[in-house]
Amino acid sequence: MAIANQQTRPIDEVRIxxxxxxxxxxxxxxxYPxxxxxxxxxxxAYFPMDEGSGSTVVDKTANPSNASYYRHGKLGWTGSSLGK
Incomplete structure (x- = not known):
């Protein structure tokens, strides 16, 4: 499965x-988180995307299936405001 985000808006987390x-x-x-x-x-599948660096996001469910994050150009990590 691929999730494409052609916009510049950040993705805080992914839940499947x-x-x-x-x-x-x-x-x-x-x-709430x-x-x-x-x-x-x-x-x-639950990817909180809180790694802070790199291109792999970790699935936090009991049967993890990690994913790779790829974007043309700069890959940037930002803080989350979810649940705060």
Whole structure:
């Protein structure tokens, strides 16, 4: 799977689910970070993208499948404001 971001907006994190989320779940999960000690049902990949350097992002689920981040030009890491 490839996720293309042709814009200059930062991506804070990526979550991949194997089920449809309710509207309330989307609102709740959009506002708060995932508790890695208590992952919600159906979350099959979770990349908080908090590595701070490099081009690999680590999947924090029980069955990790790390991903590579590639962008033409400069790769930049910034701080997150999610849940703060």
């Amino acid at each position: 689910w194997n089920r449809k989320l309710t509207g309330d779940e989307i609102k709740n999960y959009n506002t 995932i508790d890695q000690g208590n992952l919600p049902a159906g979350l099959v």
